Structures are given as structure tokens and as C-alpha cells.
Amino acid sequence: MKAGIVGATGYGGIELFRLLTSHSQIDTLTLYSSSQAGEYFEDIYNQLHVEGKHQLKDLNPEAMKKDLDVIFLATPAGVSSNLTPKLVGGHAKVIDLSGDLRLKDPNTYEKWYKKEPAPESLLDQTTYGLPEWNKEAIEKASVIANPGCYPTAALLGLGPVVEGQLANPASIVVDAKSGVSGAGKNPNPITHFAHTQENFQIYKVNKHQHIPEVEQQLKQWNPEAKPITFSTHLVPMTRGIMATIYLSLNEDFSTQDLLDRYTSYYESHPFVRVREEGEFPCTKDVYGSNYCDIGLTVDERTRRVTIVSVIDNLMKGAASQAVQNMNLLFGYEEREGLPLLPTYP
Amino acid sequence: MKAGIVGATGYGGIELFRLLTSHSQIDTLTLYSSSQAGEYFEDIYNQLHVEGKHQLKDLNPEAMKKDLDVIFLATPAGVSSNLTPKLVGGHAKVIDLSGDLRLKDPNTYEKWYKKEPAPESLLDQTTYGLPEWNKEAIEKASVIANPGCYPTAALLGLGPVVEGQLANPASIVVDAKSGVSGAGKNPNPITHFAHTQENFQIYKVNKHQHIPEVEQQLKQWNPEAKPITFSTHLVPMTRGIMATIYLSLNEDFSTQDLLDRYTSYYESHPFVRVREEGEFPCTKDVYGSNYCDIGLTVDERTRRVTIVSVIDNLMKGAASQAVQNMNLLFGYEEREGLPLLPTYP
Amino acid sequence: MKAGIVGATGYGGIELFRLLTSHSQIDTLTLYSSSQAGEYFEDIYNQLHVEGKHQLKDLNPEAMKKDLDVIFLATPAGVSSNLTPKLVGGHAKVIDLSGDLRLKDPNTYEKWYKKEPAPESLLDQTTYGLPEWNKEAIEKASVIANPGCYPTAALLGLGPVVEGQLANPASIVVDAKSGVSGAGKNPNPITHFAHTQENFQIYKVNKHQHIPEVEQQLKQWNPEAKPITFSTHLVPMTRGIMATIYLSLNEDFSTQDLLDRYTSYYESHPFVRVREEGEFPCTKDVYGSNYCDIGLTVDERTRRVTIVSVIDNLMKGAASQAVQNMNLLFGYEEREGLPLLPTYP
Amino acid sequence: MKAGIVGATGYGGIELFRLLTSHSQIDTLTLYSSSQAGEYFEDIYNQLHVEGKHQLKDLNPEAMKKDLDVIFLATPAGVSSNLTPKLVGGHAKVIDLSGDLRLKDPNTYEKWYKKEPAPESLLDQTTYGLPEWNKEAIEKASVIANPGCYPTAALLGLGPVVEGQLANPASIVVDAKSGVSGAGKNPNPITHFAHTQENFQIYKVNKHQHIPEVEQQLKQWNPEAKPITFSTHLVPMTRGIMATIYLSLNEDFSTQDLLDRYTSYYESHPFVRVREEGEFPCTKDVYGSNYCDIGLTVDERTRRVTIVSVIDNLMKGAASQAVQNMNLLFGYEEREGLPLLPTYP
Known part of the structure; x- marks a missing residue:
């Protein structure tokens, strides 16, 4: 399976990178960044260097929606509402970790986020990805709004x-x-x-x-x-x-x-x-x-x-819940690629 | 003025020691400890050594209530209910930082603290030392129950x-x-x-x-x-x-x-x-x-x-509120000996 | 493969437990404790409960050396010097995370540890498990002294x-x-x-x-x-x-x-x-x-x-280095079961 | 005595403010800031509000060197080398907490600080303020370079x-x-x-x-x-x-x-x-x-x-050592205005 992460250099993106590189079903992982395209992820985060390096690619929605199976958006508020419409309708499924697609009512979004809302048609086709309460819908979804922490x-x-x-x-x-x-x-x-x-x-x-x-x-x-x-x-x-x-x-x-x-x-x-x-x-x-x-x-x-x-706000509150959603979306075992034991102490 | 601290080696006691050694109205400060009597306070806390050392004295309620002007009890629950009755009725005023004298109803104390309550007569003559709401009573008190943090x-x-x-x-x-x-x-x-x-x-x-x-x-x-x-x-x-x-x-x-x-x-x-x-x-x-x-x-x-x-739980929640109560009790300016600026950063 | 951990409730033991439960080559994992035998590991550490519980077993060296393939000792100084002699000579290989078997000279051990040293014959047959400098010896070892942090x-x-x-x-x-x-x-x-x-x-x-x-x-x-x-x-x-x-x-x-x-x-x-x-x-x-x-x-x-x-003192300084040693000892890929990316942030 | 602090809103400046407001010999304390002039110090740091507020004043070296007794510079590297020449030669003594005046050799300064050094004549008349080794010189100084932490x-x-x-x-x-x-x-x-x-x-x-x-x-x-x-x-x-x-x-x-x-x-x-x-x-x-x-x-x-x-890097490593220097410079008791007991815990 081919996965992409947009916004890989933020905290949520780093955790996604960590989880997806050891996920048994991911064959290739591509990282995207509009602001740091061309740089290597492992040059920014020395400590995440294992073998080979991942060059941050510029966004190319047309290619992405065709070539990738799943796209994770780990972007600040206001990005996904513009970007996701260009990513849907192709082959790829989209899992958005930002808050842009979570609220069904655009006015409510505008009031609380003080930003332009996503198109209503996109909000309509988006599934709220809280797996413990919404499992069946997630399994059939094409766009998932990953819940806030x-x-x-x-x-x-x-x-x-x-x-x-x-x-x-x-x-x-x-x-x-x-x-x-x-x-x-x-x-x-x-x-x-x-x-x-x-x-x-x-x-x-x-x-x-x-x-x-x-x-x-x-x-x-x-x-x-x-x-x-x-x-x-x-x-x-x-x-x-x-x-x-x-x-x-x-x-x-x-x-x-x-x-x-x-x-x-x-x-x-x-x-x-x-x-x-x-x-x-x-x-x-x-x-x-x-x-x-x-x-x-x-x-x-x-x-x-x-x-x-x-x-853990970066895991169940962001990255690992997104992977849990991916697992459901693609019919993998729900726990695939997720650490089963917390770190202690 | 002569002050004494019972239980000086606990966190509340240390803060009392720090505040009282620089209080302009305290002439002598005596430290008491039943478990560590004989040792020197500054040998236990090297870092609190300025000049001279304070030997921890054994408790002698008869002498204490006669010789001291004010006695601070910074003791665990269950100590003051036994000790305070022996300290009242003399010259010294008592400020108890523990929870033993705060509850007027002995049954309530017993239920929540799972310990023997103080004598009701002592509870009756004790003033709850929240200065912002009880100033006048504090000024006339002989025993003060310093509030919990x-x-x-x-x-x-x-x-x-x-x-x-x-x-x-x-x-x-x-x-x-x-x-x-x-x-x-x-x-x-x-x-x-x-x-x-x-x-x-x-x-x-x-x-x-x-x-x-x-x-x-x-x-x-x-x-x-x-x-x-x-x-x-x-x-x-x-x-x-x-x-x-x-x-x-x-x-x-x-x-x-x-x-x-x-x-x-x-x-x-x-x-x-x-x-x-x-x-x-x-x-x-x-x-x-x-x-x-x-x-x-x-x-x-x-x-x-x-x-x-x-x-600050050790200050307004314990030691400095006790000093504030002492100031009111003895007619000093309410802020005497209390730092007026918090530490930052 | 059958593995056992002695001293599983300490910090090193917990990390061993975490690593070994997700190690692809470990079929059964048994936890031992002399002081808490009979209790369940997951009752002590609620947060480490996944499915089923591990009862802490009393030490039975005769059975252990016969039934287990590998025994990890995550015990305080002074335990392994007595216990390991009873565990060697059977089927099981021993990886000791304590300091008892690291020093070849018993006098040096006694001087720095202030404890009775292990028998010299045991020290002689023990391999110091620093894989980057001692790989070949480790691959042939029967007892490994896992290095200190x-x-x-x-x-x-x-x-x-x-x-x-x-x-x-x-x-x-x-x-x-x-x-x-x-x-x-x-x-x-x-x-x-x-x-x-x-x-x-x-x-x-x-x-x-x-x-x-x-x-x-x-x-x-x-x-x-x-x-x-x-x-x-x-x-x-x-x-x-x-x-x-x-x-x-x-x-x-x-x-x-x-x-x-x-x-x-x-x-x-x-x-x-x-x-x-x-x-x-x-x-x-x-x-x-x-x-x-x-x-x-x-x-x-x-x-x-x-x-x-x-x-990381609990990983390369203790548990994960022990697993690295186990991998070499049993001919697995050196990185098997070890997380390849550190946690950040 | 009249004191001024330039750069009061940095960490060193805040500690100076705290110490000087409770120093028995300071009558008026004026705060200066080139970037935040006009604002009130207590509006920036709510928690440091006691009574009245201190307006941050723009720098006026001519007036400062005439009206003030002592000027503390708690400024980043590169400021004091320009500012101090304008502050000397009048009534005020200057205590510089930055590194600008510490090195006698301008070339060494330039090499390590990568900045324009202070004029050599100023460096010559500056005393290095390490009181335990330089007390006599400090007592007679007009410009003091407060040591680095x-x-x-x-x-x-x-x-x-x-x-x-x-x-x-x-x-x-x-x-x-x-x-x-x-x-x-x-x-x-x-x-x-x-x-x-x-x-x-x-x-x-x-x-x-x-x-x-x-x-x-x-x-x-x-x-x-x-x-x-x-x-x-x-x-x-x-x-x-x-x-x-x-x-x-x-x-x-x-x-x-x-x-x-x-x-x-x-x-x-x-x-x-x-x-x-x-x-x-x-x-x-x-x-x-x-x-x-x-x-x-x-x-x-x-x-x-x-x-x-x-x-404590902000105290003996900066602000309180500067006050200690001021005490020596003006003939006060060396410990005046300095807390004699550290905070614990």
C-alpha cells in the first residue's frame, strides 16, 4: 500500500511517520511539505534516521489522488478545507487530522475557528472517525475527519x-x-x-x-x-x-x-x-x-x-487514531501497527 | 518575640523557618522535633545554613507555653489534637497548620480523617484562620487553625x-x-x-x-x-x-x-x-x-x-498564611516578613 | 521460543516485558518473582494489561533451566551471583542485566559492590555482552553479562x-x-x-x-x-x-x-x-x-x-541491549523486536 | 538612592526588579526599555504587580547619568558597548550584566562574540565584579562588568x-x-x-x-x-x-x-x-x-x-551578584537586600 503524509514535520506528522514506517501493510511512504519541499525529513530530524532518507515533496494533488492509496493530512487549521477538495474523487482515501472537516455546520466552524469553512459538499461526504462509536461508517468512508485530542x-x-x-x-x-x-x-x-x-x-x-x-x-x-x-x-x-x-x-x-x-x-x-x-x-x-x-x-x-x-494526545488524540481509522478503512486488523503496551516509566 | 516551630523538618516547617528567620519581629526561633531531637536542623538541611545552627529540641509543653509567644505546629494529622491541649492556657498563642482543629464537628473529623478528634472544648476556642474572611476573630484569637491548601x-x-x-x-x-x-x-x-x-x-x-x-x-x-x-x-x-x-x-x-x-x-x-x-x-x-x-x-x-x-500551596496554602495570621494576632502590619513579589521565571 | 524474566516488576523488567511480548520469536513468556510470587503482573501494573494476565511464579531453577530457552535476570546486585550457578548447565541460556557477572576479578567486585562475588568459574564462562565490540563471542555464549548503563x-x-x-x-x-x-x-x-x-x-x-x-x-x-x-x-x-x-x-x-x-x-x-x-x-x-x-x-x-x-538507560543501557544480545545468541536478525525509531517529542 | 534598570523585561531584569524593590537603600527605581517604552512593566508581568505601576521609559543617557546613582544594564550582547560610553563620566555608577565589558582585549571579544567591541578606554576603566576575588577594586569602581553565569x-x-x-x-x-x-x-x-x-x-x-x-x-x-x-x-x-x-x-x-x-x-x-x-x-x-x-x-x-x-544562574550568576556589587560600591553591608535562605523544596 502507498501512503502519503502532508505536514510530516509537525508533531502529529512525526508520530504518523513513526507508526507508518513500521506498519506491515505500508510499502511506500511519501512525505509532503509545501514550505520545506526539497529538504530531507531525516536532515531535519537526525534522530529519525534509520536507512535511506525521505525527501519532502511538493504537493501535487492530481498525482497524489491517483497514485496513493491513503493520504494523511497533518496540517494546521485552514489547510485541509482548501486541499482536501483537490484530493477526493480519485483513488486515494483521505484521513484529515486537522479540525477542518469535523464540524458539519460551516457557520459553527467559522464562528469557533475564525476561518473560511470547507465546502459543504465535502463536509457531507466526510465521516467522523471515532472508531469506538462509528466503526461501520468508517469502514465505508472515503474521507475521514480524525477527531480532535x-x-x-x-x-x-x-x-x-x-x-x-x-x-x-x-x-x-x-x-x-x-x-x-x-x-x-x-x-x-x-x-x-x-x-x-x-x-x-x-x-x-x-x-x-x-x-x-x-x-x-x-x-x-x-x-x-x-x-x-x-x-x-x-x-x-x-x-x-x-x-x-x-x-x-x-x-x-x-x-x-x-x-x-x-x-x-x-x-x-x-x-x-x-x-x-x-x-x-x-x-x-x-x-x-x-x-x-x-x-x-x-x-x-x-x-x-x-x-x-x-x-496520549499525539497518539489516540491524533496519529495512532488515524492509523486505527486506516486499518478499519482498508479492512486490516484494528490493532495492526499500533503499539499494544504504553511506555513505563 | 519568641517563636517556636514544632515539626520544622517537613516542607511546611522549612518554609516557616525561612520566613520567620527574616521576620523583623522575631527575636528567637526555637525548633522542636520529637523524632529528631538533638540533631541540628542545618545538618539535615545543609543548604539552609547561614550562621550558627539550630538544635532540634524535644517537646516540653509546660515550658513552651510559658516561654514562647507563639507556637507553630507543622505536624501530620493526629498530632495537634493531642498536643495543643497541653499548649493552651499559658502565655503562648498557637497556630496549627495541620487539619486537626479546623472542623468544628468531631464526628466529621473522625469520618474524613479516620483519626481520634481533638477535644470539643479545644475546637470551640479555635479560630479558623482565613484572614480575608475572618480578620477580626483572628486578631482576638488564642488558637488558630490555619486553613488547608x-x-x-x-x-x-x-x-x-x-x-x-x-x-x-x-x-x-x-x-x-x-x-x-x-x-x-x-x-x-x-x-x-x-x-x-x-x-x-x-x-x-x-x-x-x-x-x-x-x-x-x-x-x-x-x-x-x-x-x-x-x-x-x-x-x-x-x-x-x-x-x-x-x-x-x-x-x-x-x-x-x-x-x-x-x-x-x-x-x-x-x-x-x-x-x-x-x-x-x-x-x-x-x-x-x-x-x-x-x-x-x-x-x-x-x-x-x-x-x-x-x-502556592506551601505559602498561602501553609507557611506564609500562618505568618499572616501571626501578624494579625500580634498587631503587626499584615504584610510584615512576607515576600511581596513572586519568583519568576 | 520460551523466555523467562526474573525480577519483572522493576524498571528493567518492565521494559523487557514490553519488548519480549511483541518479539516475533517468543512464544511463551514467564515472569518470576521471589517476593511477589502468586500476584499477577497486570494487577501491579494495570496499564500493561492487554489480554490475559501473567502470574508471577516462584523461582524453580531446576525446572527453569530445563524448560526455558532463555532467562533474563533483571535483579538487584547480589542476586545473580547466587542464582545463576543454579541456572547454568541445562538447556537455558542466561542473560544477566545486573552487575554481578560483569567483572572478571572477584576482588574488584567485592571492593566496588561491597558484596560477595559470584564463583570464579561462573565469571570465567560469562561473556560481556557489548554487541558492537564482542559480537562473535556473544553468538557462542551461554551466559551473558549485559553491560551497565x-x-x-x-x-x-x-x-x-x-x-x-x-x-x-x-x-x-x-x-x-x-x-x-x-x-x-x-x-x-x-x-x-x-x-x-x-x-x-x-x-x-x-x-x-x-x-x-x-x-x-x-x-x-x-x-x-x-x-x-x-x-x-x-x-x-x-x-x-x-x-x-x-x-x-x-x-x-x-x-x-x-x-x-x-x-x-x-x-x-x-x-x-x-x-x-x-x-x-x-x-x-x-x-x-x-x-x-x-x-x-x-x-x-x-x-x-x-x-x-x-x-536510553532503560533500553540500550538495559532491556533492549539484552534483547539485542538474545537476538545474536539465537541467530535472529540483530534488530528483531527492537523499535527502530525513538519517540519524539 | 535612585536606581535604574535598562532591559528590565528580560529574565535578569525581572530578578533585579524583584531584588531592588525590596532593597532598603533604594528610594526610587526607574525602568528603561528602548523597544517597549511607554508600556507599564506590571501590564507585561501581571504577577509582579504590588502597588502602583512602573512605566518603561525611553533611554535618555544624559539625564540618566546625572539623575541616577546607579544604572544596571541587563541587555543583550552588543548594547552595552554602545550605551555605556554615554552613561559614564557623570554622577551615576554603571553595573553591566552583559558580556560586553568583561574582556579586556577587544580582539578576543570580537572573536568570541562576533560583535563590535566596546572602546578600549572604557574597557580599561571597567572593574570585573567578582566580589570574592576583587572586593577592593569593586569598592572604588565606577563601571563594573558583572561576571557571566x-x-x-x-x-x-x-x-x-x-x-x-x-x-x-x-x-x-x-x-x-x-x-x-x-x-x-x-x-x-x-x-x-x-x-x-x-x-x-x-x-x-x-x-x-x-x-x-x-x-x-x-x-x-x-x-x-x-x-x-x-x-x-x-x-x-x-x-x-x-x-x-x-x-x-x-x-x-x-x-x-x-x-x-x-x-x-x-x-x-x-x-x-x-x-x-x-x-x-x-x-x-x-x-x-x-x-x-x-x-x-x-x-x-x-x-x-x-x-x-x-x-542560581539568575541570582549569583546575574541579578543578585549585581546587587552584591552595588552594595560594595556604595559601602552597604554586603548582604543587604539579598535573601539569605534558598527556596526549598
Whole structure:
């Protein structure tokens, strides 16, 4: 199989490169970059040099859509909405890691991203690639919008309880925390080590562009879904997201009742692991892997459930989820090419 | 003035030592330790050696309560409930940094701390030392229960909105995050660097012993107060607490309405700084200082307010708040001996 | 093939487990522990649970040496010297990750390790497993002493220049720095996060037990080798070693002269990568991989060469080098089962 | 007294601001900035707001040299060489924290800094501000070149042994390590958190511009001094420098012999603390303070001494050493306004 990565030099692109070079089904891997075309990937990242070098190629959508089987877009917001229309309709399938194709409503995109939306026809033919909830559609898709990092963590934690309509839809509070790699590789005052080390910061309060992405899916699960409260924080670490989620329950469910529902729902999904009562995952539990680990507890005093959902933002939150989507899209085993054990310590 | 520190070799004790040795009103400072009596403090902490050494003395309550003006207890839970009764009734005033004297109801203490409570008579004569809300009582107190680190951050953030009865008392969610020094200096698997670096962990979900301390004060402010949802997380950094607080507002307050109330309430309190609309503090903003910095925003979509409150857990969350209490207790200027500028970077 | 790990719950053991479970040639993997026999590995490390669980078995040397093909010892100093004699002479080959079998001279072991040495007959039949310098012997070995983490970094950096006798043998200074995982998983004051974060520490100056291991190999390369100066430091990070090595050159070699020798020597060794002139590796360049990356420069002003050698202490410094040794021992491709790309960022 | 800071918004400038605002002898403090004139310092650094705000003023050398008593230059290389000539000859004394005035030989400056040197006449009247070795000259100076961070650590460690001519002057190797704040506040790929966290890097091998500064002072102490080997590394922490120094001793000095010399030399210098035999300082021992802590040991096997010297690069390596110089210059107590206890943990 022939795969291409557009935007290979960003953090998501590097992880894609790492995963795809060891994927048993990929025969050739081509890297594209508009800004660094002509350079060699391994000259930029010495440490990723194994044998031979990959020259970054300029974008040629016509050739790409004909010659490649799958194209990954690991590009900043605003690129895919222009580029993807030129890549569809040929042989290649497209997996977009950016936020450009995730929101079905162009106005919502414009409002939260402050950018020109993708054409509506493209949005219509795009499948939201959250494999644990959308597997059948993904298997038949031609364009996949790979979910955002925060939405992946939040939605996998919220799914069983919202889809089962077990909680008050107006009560959802998501307090999310991310490592610094989520901010991308461009240096800025917030990613400066001396500022961010020994520091815990909150940012984009109620304004994060991942909010409508979560809400769109919640509405799919429960048409009564309401706007959510969603905070994002920066943790002085490189990788990892934890979403701590709070909801008011409709009925007197016990912790075990809810855990049973989660365990049963995710049983057939190898990349979601539900902890036993009294145990909660930490971000290091999924470091370098495609897992989403979930723990939860019901507080008898408040009738609220606290759900804890963790992922590696560059893996299940980006690159490895994209590979999982590729596996489904092409009929490979879902776990093919994905590391099954997180790194510890 | 003669001051004594019991438990000087813990993290809180070290900070007390640092602050009190440069406090203009302290003439002699005596350090006590039951387990390390006889050793020299500066032999344990080479780096704190300036001139002369402080020998750790064994506890002698009779002499202490007669000879000292103020005694700080920086001891683990369960010590002060036994020791303080022997220290009161003499000349010395007592400032207890542990949780033993904070809860008025012995049963509540027993339930959350799983330890024998202090005598009720002692609890009755103890003043809760949150200076921004309890200044007059502190000035007349003989025994002060210095607030916990999480409650300090949470209560200073909640005060104006709960005391003003602006929000639904059943809607409070506090998502709190702390640096590792909050876990104390005894090494354990959770404080192991290799486990905790590049990791974000949740712990004691709905079970933290600081929950009833927050609720007790909320009830003082509003008798209708209900149990709160309160989560505690471990951030891979040494110092700092952020409490991200969520409440449903009763009326259509704007962000600016609420900020005006906060600014006006805390105007006369030099150690609480309220940020302008659109700005939020990070934990490094208060590193090494006695400040609590607060920012907030109202989400029009959900009618919830998000309040962000940060402190240095070893300073405003422990040692420097204790010195602030001492200043009030003895009629010194409230800021005496407290660093006015945080360390940056 | 049937493999066993003794001491699977330590940091080295965990990495072995991770590597061996995805190694194409391992059919069954058995974990042993004397202190935790009966427990399940995946109950101790929730995050390493994929499918099924591994029960920790008690040691039964008689059965092990008969039933297993290869036994990895990831045990503290002092265990292997007693255990290995019971494991040899049967079917199984032994790869010892501890320091017990590395030093040929029992007196030297006793002096630096302050422990009872292994029997001399066992030491005689043990092969030092530094594959880049000892490949042929390893292929025929029955017992392999897997090199220490510091010696691996130091020796791969020193090899070409010392074996080529290009430098003054009395001039060697090795200034080595390691991440905290090198100290093992037992919590102690030095590995406490609050002590070690934002801290850089030196320890065991001139006293590290890896010094004689380096010197023994230097003597193999050059009988004129002299005692070396060797310092070890603790870096506030989890993984990675950098050895910065200083030697006085015998002749007027240029940087390029030396780089040519290194490149040419290591050409056939896939896990040593030599940087071009003017470039130096950092520890993250080899994170999670089996590489040793090397850079060097000659200072015209002092006629000293500075050699920089980096490894991941848990991988090339322990577990993945052990797997590399296993591959050679059993005739597999040297890179089998070893990740070819480091993790970044 | 009236003080001014040029370049107050850099890391060195912020620390100067913090120290000078609480210095008992400073009555007014004026901040200057050519690029941000007109803005308020406290609007840039919210967290440094106490009472009132400091407007950044444009540079007016004529007025400054008349109105101010002391001017601190916390500016990048290349600024002071132009600016200082306009500031001297009036009332104000100048303390320059940059490297522009440290090297007596303009050619050496040009070679290592790749910038136009300061006028030779200015260099002639400038005093090198290393108080422990140059106190008398500092007390009479009008222009002080505040030492670099690495030279401060290296020279205080080397002083007694080089000035006493106890070691081979051609044998000096300095392996230095610094926290990231040494790289300044401008974001770049090297200071990006995701790159630098969990990473240990070497940079500017044999090329650091602090090398000639160290060598110039060594020559003062011993005219036979030779070029040194000097490596600089980046530690994933914000503050702190450790210089690990290696020299070959001329005679059979014991560790205690050398420690006696160090202790005796530094006895009258309150900011250098010499550790007892067997003890070595770590960088956290001096965090946030003006101390330089030193430990050393002689290796009987190699006749080399290993000297460990640590400072806080922003304090003794920059701002607090500048204040120490100001104290000497104006006849205040040497410790005035300087924190006597480091922050721990």
C-alpha cells in the first residue's frame, strides 16, 4: 500500500511517520511539505534516521489522488478545507487530522475557528472517525475527519452515559488538561520551558474550538443535549490528556452500575480500557499508546458522577487514531501497527 | 518575640523557618522535633545554613507555653489534637497548620480523617484562620487553625459568589490541581520522580479530607449550602495549586458584574489579586509568595461561571498564611516578613 | 521460543516485558518473582494489561533451566551471583542485566559492590555482552553479562579512540549524566519528585561501581589503560544518559579524522549512529530506542577531544541491549523486536 | 538612592526588579526599555504587580547619568558597548550584566562574540565584579562588568587551586550544566518545552563566549594558565548551574588539605559555602539565593581533583551578584537586600 503524509514535520506528522514506517501493510511512504519541499525529513530530524532518507515533496494533488492509496493530512487549521477538495474523487482515501472537516455546520466552524469553512459538499461526504462509536461508517468512508485530542478523551468518557440518557444533559462540565505538545512545535511564550515548567495554566476558557466538536457528537447521541462547560489547561509535561468530567445523574445508579455499562459497551473495542471500581487511570498509563483508559465514581452525596478519561494526545488524540481509522478503512486488523503496551516509566 | 516551630523538618516547617528567620519581629526561633531531637536542623538541611545552627529540641509543653509567644505546629494529622491541649492556657498563642482543629464537628473529623478528634472544648476556642474572611476573630484569637491548601484556594475563589448568594448552592464543582510538595516529604511510589514526571494523576476522588473544611465555611456563608463535588489532581511540578471552580448563576450576571464584586470585596486585602476580564492567573504567578490570584468568566451559553484561583500551596496554602495570621494576632502590619513579589521565571 | 524474566516488576523488567511480548520469536513468556510470587503482573501494573494476565511464579531453577530457552535476570546486585550457578548447565541460556557477572576479578567486585562475588568459574564462562565490540563471542555464549548503563554509553564513545590508541590513556575524564529511572523504582529521598525536580545533583563521585567495568574493557583494548576519572550526575528527567568524555590526543587528528574512524568502525552496527561534524546528539534523540548516538569535536586549542555519547538507560543501557544480545545468541536478525525509531517529542 | 534598570523585561531584569524593590537603600527605581517604552512593566508581568505601576521609559543617557546613582544594564550582547560610553563620566555608577565589558582585549571579544567591541578606554576603566576575588577594586569602581553565569560558577570553584598554583594549568576541564533560563526569554526551538523536557543537551562545545572570560581571570591568578576545555549543557530545569571541574594536582594533596584552603579562603565571604568532606552541593541548594556552594574530592587513583560548584544562574550568576556589587560600591553591608535562605523544596 502507498501512503502519503502532508505536514510530516509537525508533531502529529512525526508520530504518523513513526507508526507508518513500521506498519506491515505500508510499502511506500511519501512525505509532503509545501514550505520545506526539497529538504530531507531525516536532515531535519537526525534522530529519525534509520536507512535511506525521505525527501519532502511538493504537493501535487492530481498525482497524489491517483497514485496513493491513503493520504494523511497533518496540517494546521485552514489547510485541509482548501486541499482536501483537490484530493477526493480519485483513488486515494483521505484521513484529515486537522479540525477542518469535523464540524458539519460551516457557520459553527467559522464562528469557533475564525476561518473560511470547507465546502459543504465535502463536509457531507466526510465521516467522523471515532472508531469506538462509528466503526461501520468508517469502514465505508472515503474521507475521514480524525477527531480532535480533547474530543476523543471527552467523548469516549461521555459516550455510554450520554447515549444511554442517564444524566441531565444540561449538567455536563468537562475540565480537561493537556501536555504541551498539544500546542504544536512552533515556539511561543507559552511553550517556553522557563515559563511553563513548574507552572499550571488555564487557557481559552469556554472558547476552545473543540467545544462544538464535542457538542455535535453529544447531539447525535441525545437530541436533548445542551451546551457544555469545557475548560482546557496546560500541564508541565509533553504528552497526555486527562478529561475530568462531571454530570448529574438522573437516577440512583451506583458506581458499579455505570462501570458495568461502560465495560459492556467497550468490551469489543480493544483500545478502550475501563478500570475497576476505586481505580482511576493517570496519563502515563497510556503514554505512547492508542489506549483511552477510563475510571469513574458516583458521589452519593451529590448524585454526580465523576468520569476520568485519559489518552496520549499525539497518539489516540491524533496519529495512532488515524492509523486505527486506516486499518478499519482498508479492512486490516484494528490493532495492526499500533503499539499494544504504553511506555513505563 | 519568641517563636517556636514544632515539626520544622517537613516542607511546611522549612518554609516557616525561612520566613520567620527574616521576620523583623522575631527575636528567637526555637525548633522542636520529637523524632529528631538533638540533631541540628542545618545538618539535615545543609543548604539552609547561614550562621550558627539550630538544635532540634524535644517537646516540653509546660515550658513552651510559658516561654514562647507563639507556637507553630507543622505536624501530620493526629498530632495537634493531642498536643495543643497541653499548649493552651499559658502565655503562648498557637497556630496549627495541620487539619486537626479546623472542623468544628468531631464526628466529621473522625469520618474524613479516620483519626481520634481533638477535644470539643479545644475546637470551640479555635479560630479558623482565613484572614480575608475572618480578620477580626483572628486578631482576638488564642488558637488558630490555619486553613488547608485546597480550602484556601477554593474558598477565596468561592467567597464573594457564595456569601452573596449569587449561585445555585447545589451546583458547585471544584476541580483542584496541586504540585507534589502537597504530599509531604516522605518518599512513596506516588512521589517517585520516574512515576510522576510526565504524568498527570487524579487521587482521592470525592474522598479528600479537605472537602468538609470547604463545606463548613460555605455553610457559614450560606446556610443553604449543599455538598460539593471536589476532585484533587497531582501536577508534575513541586509547588502551586489551581482550583478551577464551576457554579450555575442565579441571575444574568455578566463577567464584569462579578469581577466588580470580587475586586470590591478584596480591595482591602493585599494578598488577593483579582485579574481583569479576559485574564486568568497561572500557578507561577504566585510562586513563592502569599498571594491568591483570581480570574473568572461567565459563559453566556450555560449560565455557569468558571472561577480560577491559584496559590502556592506551601505559602498561602501553609507557611506564609500562618505568618499572616501571626501578624494579625500580634498587631503587626499584615504584610510584615512576607515576600511581596513572586519568583519568576 | 520460551523466555523467562526474573525480577519483572522493576524498571528493567518492565521494559523487557514490553519488548519480549511483541518479539516475533517468543512464544511463551514467564515472569518470576521471589517476593511477589502468586500476584499477577497486570494487577501491579494495570496499564500493561492487554489480554490475559501473567502470574508471577516462584523461582524453580531446576525446572527453569530445563524448560526455558532463555532467562533474563533483571535483579538487584547480589542476586545473580547466587542464582545463576543454579541456572547454568541445562538447556537455558542466561542473560544477566545486573552487575554481578560483569567483572572478571572477584576482588574488584567485592571492593566496588561491597558484596560477595559470584564463583570464579561462573565469571570465567560469562561473556560481556557489548554487541558492537564482542559480537562473535556473544553468538557462542551461554551466559551473558549485559553491560551497565553508564559503561555502555562510555565504552561505545571511547572504543574507537582507545582501541586505536589515539589518546593518552591517563587523560580520560568521563562526565556522565543520567535520568532518575537509573536509580530504580524504590522510593527514597533522592528520587522524591519535590527534591529532584528543578535540581541537578552529583553523586558517588569517583565511587560508582560502574568505574571498574569501564576500566576492565579499556584494558582489553589497550593494556596501557590507566584509572579513569568518572563522575555521575542525576538529571531531572526519567530516561536518558549522556556521557561527555574528554581525552588528550596523541597526534594532530582533526575532528573529521576521528569521525571517519568512528563512522567506519560502527558502519556495520545498526544501533550506533555517528553524527556529522558540528552536530551532537541529545538524550531525546534515542528516547525509547536501542540506539547509541555519538558526536565529537577536537579542540585545536587544547588538543583534547570531546566525545558525546547518548543512550536510553532503560533500553540500550538495559532491556533492549539484552534483547539485542538474545537476538545474536539465537541467530535472529540483530534488530528483531527492537523499535527502530525513538519517540519524539 | 535612585536606581535604574535598562532591559528590565528580560529574565535578569525581572530578578533585579524583584531584588531592588525590596532593597532598603533604594528610594526610587526607574525602568528603561528602548523597544517597549511607554508600556507599564506590571501590564507585561501581571504577577509582579504590588502597588502602583512602573512605566518603561525611553533611554535618555544624559539625564540618566546625572539623575541616577546607579544604572544596571541587563541587555543583550552588543548594547552595552554602545550605551555605556554615554552613561559614564557623570554622577551615576554603571553595573553591566552583559558580556560586553568583561574582556579586556577587544580582539578576543570580537572573536568570541562576533560583535563590535566596546572602546578600549572604557574597557580599561571597567572593574570585573567578582566580589570574592576583587572586593577592593569593586569598592572604588565606577563601571563594573558583572561576571557571566558560567564564569562565576567556574571561577569560584577554580580560584583557590589555581591562584595557589596547586594544579597543572594545562589540565583544566570544566563540564558545565545550566537550566534553561540561561538562554533568555525569547522562544526558540531549543527552549520549546516539548523539545527540552525529558532531554539533556550539549551545545556550543568549545565555542561558548564565556570561555575567554574564565581564561582571562585564570591568567590573572597564574600567568602560566593555559586554554581550558569547557563544555556547556542544557538541563531540563529553569534555574541553576553546576560546574563539574577536573584538574590534575601537582602534589599529594588530600581532600581535606584542599578543603582547608577553600574554607580558609572563603571564610570572610558570606556567599560562598564550602561543604565538608564527602558532601557535594546540588543546584537546588542555592535556588533563589546569592550563594555559590562548593564541594570537592581528590581521587587517589588518578591524582585528579573533582570540584563541584553550584549557583542560581539568575541570582549569583546575574541579578543578585549585581546587587552584591552595588552594595560594595556604595559601602552597604554586603548582604543587604539579598535573601539569605534558598527556596526549598
